[in-house]
Amino acid sequence: MKVLGLVVEYNPFHNGHLFHLRQSKELVKPDYTVAIMSGNFVQRGEPAVIEKFSRARVALKLGVDLVLELPVVYALQDAGGFATGSIRSLDHAGVTDVVFGSETGDLSLMSEVSKILIEEPDEYRRSLRFHLKEGHSFPNARKYAIRDFIGRRDSDLSFRIEEIGSSNNILGVEYIRAMKEIGSKIRPHAIKRTGAAYTDENHKGEFSSATAIRRLLSKGDLESVKEAVPQESFDAILGEIRTGKGPVFREDTESFFIPYLRLLSRSDYGRYYGFVEGLDARFRECSMSSDMTAFTNCVKTKRFTLSRIRRLMYYPAFGFTGDLIEKSNDLGPQYLRVLAFNEKGREYLSSVKKMVSIPIITTASLWRKVVDQALKRKMEIDVKLLEEQLERDFKASDFYSSLYRSPEWRSRGSEMLSQVIYEKGHF
Amino acid sequence: MKVLGLVVEYNPFHNGHLFHLRQSKELVKPDYTVAIMSGNFVQRGEPAVIEKFSRARVALKLGVDLVLELPVVYALQDAGGFATGSIRSLDHAGVTDVVFGSETGDLSLMSEVSKILIEEPDEYRRSLRFHLKEGHSFPNARKYAIRDFIGRRDSDLSFRIEEIGSSNNILGVEYIRAMKEIGSKIRPHAIKRTGAAYTDENHKGEFSSATAIRRLLSKGDLESVKEAVPQESFDAILGEIRTGKGPVFREDTESFFIPYLRLLSRSDYGRYYGFVEGLDARFRECSMSSDMTAFTNCVKTKRFTLSRIRRLMYYPAFGFTGDLIEKSNDLGPQYLRVLAFNEKGREYLSSVKKMVSIPIITTASLWRKVVDQALKRKMEIDVKLLEEQLERDFKASDFYSSLYRSPEWRSRGSEMLSQVIYEKGHF
Incomplete structure (x- = not known):
């Protein structure tokens, strides 16, 4: 049996993603396809443009059978931590082959x-x-x-x-490192990514990058977005706009972060992961910035990339202590969180359930029950770490929904009310 | 020598305040008049409508000689803590007589x-x-x-x-309690407050309450505001509007608090003062509210007043730990912070400096120097407590300026750049 694993953000799902998904399936010819996806916050250190369940549903419709959520403690880390969380999740999920895009394809x-x-x-x-x-x-x-x-x-x-x-090659290297580190039997495959247009931030057209598409969305240019994403993705984006939830942009977090950063002292930063090499002092010094662009530019030096600074802003807010992140990178994710599955995914899940060594959480509000069962079955999990990782996911989602445009959704967006997506029928 | 002390918020300074100020001076016939004033946050648990230096300048123009800032650890407490901080500050400042308004005047x-x-x-x-x-x-x-x-x-x-x-009588009782507790020689005087109109929130006219005036401001009804406040106060309000700083309303803190409250777990609340009797659980349960009114209504019961809930929202944000507040109420303020003085106030300050038992801070950025001098003069201060109290004042002001309408002022509003107000000449 072949199980294809993909590491994705789908922020939002665009034509390039579909191309990559089809290429990967052609290459591996899998019985099942599993994606591990960032939830409501992505590796660039910002909120996803539309929320995770909506993005997971699109992935189902376009050929993924099972979508898992990468815990936010990994999703908001650098390439190394991101890869560790992703690969270990896929390994737990019984994936046999992972395909990733890279600029070289030189495995x-x-x-x-x-x-x-x-x-x-x-x-x-x-x-x-x-x-x-x-x-x-x-x-x-x-x-x-x-x-x-x-x-x-x-x-x-x-x-x-x-x-x-290049960023995709770095990720590729980190994926392979993460596999070697745990002695995973997953076979890695690298697919060479297509065309320069793909990474051009301002390019319009069939193969616009996710960044370019988010920019179009923020300008309200839905016509151009429609060209660059599959119909299913476009419908999901429109749906989020109509219900008053999305799109959510980095700028929407500004009225939180600008006052928030002024409340933290240098010693506060010291309690969180990654505030090394004077970053605590720089964050403190720059806290009087009037907006987020001014803040990140103020902190930035040759040494610190913008993405790193943007990710770090979330560490005190979400409680990413040094202990939590180090333990997470050491022990890996302590659960698999299911966001969405189709009929095939359901079938695969039930076969996985018999051999998986960490609990599978499908309904957020029932997590405690699942953990109790896992302990009865003598799974070797670190319950404290599990609780801490999961609490960050819940926190992140509740925080995310506070950014929704409609007040009604702001209060109804609780992770505790969320429902896994199960799409019957075929696409 | 008679020194009149007043406990004020002047949020904003209105005709009723002027009336009370003149009555008090007539009663005591003071050589000097000193006011202890809440800074950028007031006892109702919200930001002051215009910032503290601007309000302090108005007080000077209307007859106060020296304006001190009540440290925010007291300004955001209930009547008891508020009175403790205020009376002990006035006692340190050498005040001989305190006049306060009350509904009864029954000392x-x-x-x-x-x-x-x-x-x-x-x-x-x-x-x-x-x-x-x-x-x-x-x-x-x-x-x-x-x-x-x-x-x-x-x-x-x-x-x-x-x-x-009634609220003013409660405060009166607390002022007297605070005096008795430290064996203060201050003579208390109660002035009966005038007319029902004074407390009517919707009343327009010469004696509108501060609440009514803030409501007029939020509606942009400057004509009616002008009727209800002295010209000097009106000019100050206009000035703040024109520079793009004020007015600042409770609603302006909403886009901070709604995401922020979702980040705190029950055990987080436990680290701060006042989250007793299940308030930690209620805050947690209500954190998915879509706006602040919904939040405070959700938390509210017969047992908890709205003001208390609104004040408590600031305790985690500003780091009001149980230890800090209890020590503050026990040992009192560890410094006098000067916001504004006129010629007479300057004269009085220099006479006070010789006998005062806590340091007097006039320039925020020079606070460390002042504390060092105080220690050389063997003042009996708790330096750790002083640092903690002062840090909260700085934090509160930096937070406050993030709420300014103009981005330029948002970044220039740092407490470290602030200058004490010295008005020469007579008014």
Whole structure:
């Protein structure tokens, strides 16, 4: 049996996603397709443009059988933490093959690099420290250190190493590292991504990037959005607009964050993950900024990427303590949260349930019952960590719904009232 | 030498305030007049309609010589904590006479009642517990317990005790209690407040209440505001509107509080002062409310007044831990913060400086220097408590300025850039 696993955000689901989904299925020819998807907050450190259940339903309609939610403690982390949470979830879910897009499609190079990340040879670590000291961001410093390390050994690989710096290649390397770390039997596949147009932020047309589409949405240019996304995705977006929920943008969090950041002292930041290298002081100094763009620009240096700063803003708000994130990256997700499934997904879920080693939560409000059953079945879970991870997911969703346009939905958007999506019939 | 002390909010300064100020001066015939004023947040649990320096300047123009800021840890407390902070500040400032408005003007009754509050006789405590158990709010239960207690002793006093329940009488009682508690030599005076119109929220005209005036402001009815406040106050309000700072309303804090409250768990509330009698659970349960009115109505019971709920919302945000508030009420304010003075006020300040037992802070950014000098002069202050109280004031002001209408002022409103107001010349 072949089970295809995909790591996605679908923010929103666009033509490029559909293309990638079909290519992956063609490559693996799976019996089932499972996607692990960021929930209401995405790796760029911002709210998803439409909420998770709506995005999960679109994924079902376009060929995914089962959509799981990546716990927010991973969804709002850098490539490393994001990959750890995603791959371990897919591994728990019994996935046999993972396909990811990359700029190169060069699996052997990625595998080589991931080995360096795991083994961290002394020479590599010295070089990494050197480049960090020069003031480079962590992703860049790492890229240079890898190039230094490989360059001395293999001039051919070294020649191709520049490409490792692109965001999708970094993710690919991290996926492979995460697989190796847990000795996963998942087979990784890299698909070369198509065309420059794909990453052009301002491009309109069939293969606009998610960023470009969100920009069109914020301008209210639904005509152009319609061109760039499958009909099913467009209908979902329209539905969210009509009910007064979406679209939700980074700007909508501003009237929360601007007062909020002024309430935190340097020592408050110290209690949360990632406020290292003076970031606590920079956050504090920049807290009098008048808006979020001013704030992130104020904090930003060559060393800290914008995405990292945006993600970090959520860490105190959502309670991402150092202990929680380190334990999460060490022990992995303590549950699988199901957002949506079709008939095939339901069939697959019931077969998985017999062998899975962490609890599967399908109804948020029943989570305690599920955990009790898991303990009876002697699953080796860290209950405290499970509660902490799950509480962050609930918090994040309740926070997200406070950003809805309609007051009615703001109060009805509680995670405790949410229902898993089960689509019968065929698409 | 006679020094008149007044406890004020001036939110905003209106004709009734001017009337009271003049009456008080006529009564005491002071050499100097000192006001202790709430800063950017007031006892009703909301932001002041215009910021503290602007309100302090108006007070100077209308006859106050020196305006001190009541630390926010007291300004956002119930009548008891509010009075403790205010009276101890005035006592430190060398005030000889305090005049306050009350519905009765019956000082002997207030004094009698304040004695009960301090001594807390067993019979009174039993009665208080009984009325609390019946589900009454603390202010009401206390009123009934006082009535029970006095009724058995003095039927004449008992007859008048009903009046103690009104808010200004409660404050009067608390002022006297606070004086007795520290053995203050301040002489209290009660002035009977004028006319029913004064407290009518919808009344327009010369003696509108502050609440009515804020309502007019929120409707943009500046014509009616002009009738109800002295010209100096009106000019200040106009000035704040023109610079894009004020007016600031409770509603302006909504887009912060609605997402914020969803981030707090029951155990988070437990770390802060006043979340007793199930208020932590109620706050948690009501956190999915769509707006602040819905939230406070959801939390409210016969037992908890709206003002109390509104104040409590600030306790986690501003970090009012149980330890901080209890120590503050026990040891009193650890500094005097000067907002504004005229020539006479400056003269008075320099005479006070020689005998005062807590540091006087006139420039926020120089606070550390002032504290160091105070320690050299062996003042008996609790430096940790001082830092904690002052940090809350700074936090509150930085938070407040994030609510300004103009982005420019939002970023320039830092407490660290603030300047004390010194008005030379005579008014």
